[in-house]
Amino acid sequence: MLSINSLINSIKRIKAGKKSRAAAEGAAPLIVPRSDHNISRDLISPSALKVLYTLKDAGFEAYLVGGCVRDLLLGYEPKDFDITTNALPEQVHRLFRRSQLIGRRFKLVHVRFGRDEIIEVATFRAPPEAKNHVDDQGRIMQDNVYGTLEQDAWRRDFTINALYYNIRDFSIVDYTGGIADLQAGLIQLIGDKPVRYREDPVRMLRALRFMAKLGLKLEAETEQLIVDLAPLLGDIPPARLFDETLKLYLSGQAAVTHELLCHYGVFDHLYPQTAALLHQEKDGYPRTLLMKALENTDKRLADNKPVTPAFLFAALLWEPLRQRWLQLSKDMPEIPAMQRAAGEVLTEQIQIVAIPKRFSLVTRDIWTMQPRLTRRQGKRAFALLLHPKFRAGYDFLALRAQSGEPLQELTDWWTTFQQASATTQSDMVSALGTGGEAEKRKPRRRRRRKPVIKKVE
The missing domain is CATH 3.30.460.10 (Beta Polymerase, domain 2)
Incomplete structure (x- = not known):
């Protein structure tokens, strides 16, 4: 110094x-x-x-x-x-x-x-x-x-x-x-x-980012005005707030930065769907998952490993997505319910913080992989393993398990399945049987074609 x-x-x-x-x-x-x-x-x-x-x-x-x-x-x-x-x-x-x-x-x-x-x-x-x-x-x-x-x-x-x-x-x-x-x-x-x-x-966001990055404190008036003027962030173009989100969460101090955003009431104006549920959390949800995701992000950056913004947005918006998915699943199959919930949550969020399609499409894939990963019978597990977004979906499943959702057994199964030989993989799938988590397909009835009778003139 x-x-x-x-x-x-x-x-x-x-x-x-x-x-x-x-x-x-x-x-x-x-x-x-x-x-x-x-x-x-x-x-x-x-x-x-x-x-x-x-x-x-x-x-x-x-x-x-x-x-x-x-x-x-x-x-x-x-x-x-x-x-x-x-x-x-x-x-x-x-x-x-x-x-x-x-x-x-x-x-x-x-x-x-x-x-x-x-x-x-x-x-x-x-x-x-x-x-x-x-x-x-x-x-x-x-x-x-x-x-x-x-x-x-x-x-x-x-x-x-x-x-x-x-x-x-x-x-x-x-x-x-x-x-x-x-x-x-x-x-x-x-x-x-x-x-x-x-x-x-946006200077309010910069002030909090510098606090997290440099370990400095805010001068008294500079600090108090953030609480008073945070609603002004609603006037900032969504595309610019997307850029600022990446700076806030992908600079190596995501966990500390997030705590500061919440402490000063700024997060409420950036991610209101998530913020509303953070205030109603039960048994550590959803804060546990989000904080673990941010800590993992910091660790990957410290280890010079790549980090995708799509995974970050999947974590930031997971709880509102999960709540809407559970609600829609009461009236429709869970995968279509997930797809519809994803569209609704993202559409609402991009009015405030834009998420380019190159990231939002991957975020959707990560989310829709979650119900798919529970369906492992037959050829499904082998097909999922070849899916280009399997790894991101699996990592998110593991994150959910670490955060307390009852998914550790499923996560362990996929962890073993990825590393097993072809013979062991077949045995693992066979051991699942045909009932339980898999949806039984109803046999399709074949329609008989009506004979075509040509008129003879």
């Missing part, structure tokens, strides 16, 4: 949160020289360094900014390296052959390196109110108002995300008190806090 206590004690500046934004803006920034911080160029992506030096050599200002600077100061390895500059997007685009202009509301440049690495470059932004680019609720609708480095710092969300690493002298530039907040372990909104949340309610 950054060791700058002596430096902070020697600095006479306004700390963010102590005085108003108007009073703090215009004050000289805190400049932390290279000798007083721990960020080395060896820790920075070579591709990001190439972009920084290219911009500098072309006569532009160039800084690493945001989460990468914050994470490096805290001793974490950044996932992405973002850059900000006074060069306009079109000027940046001309400097890099493998670059692409993207975005409308927030135009920026993606510079590609190799097959997978992208360095994002944004031009300094001025506050959106400078051009009245906000709607009646205070949300930012247009954000291509270019400005200075200082303006860019004051328009960012949290003080710990408004730190800049200057490639010219390797110093850190801090206008908003982010260094002091890092030292205090605080996450604090910049400026007028209610206004900042209203500008973009």
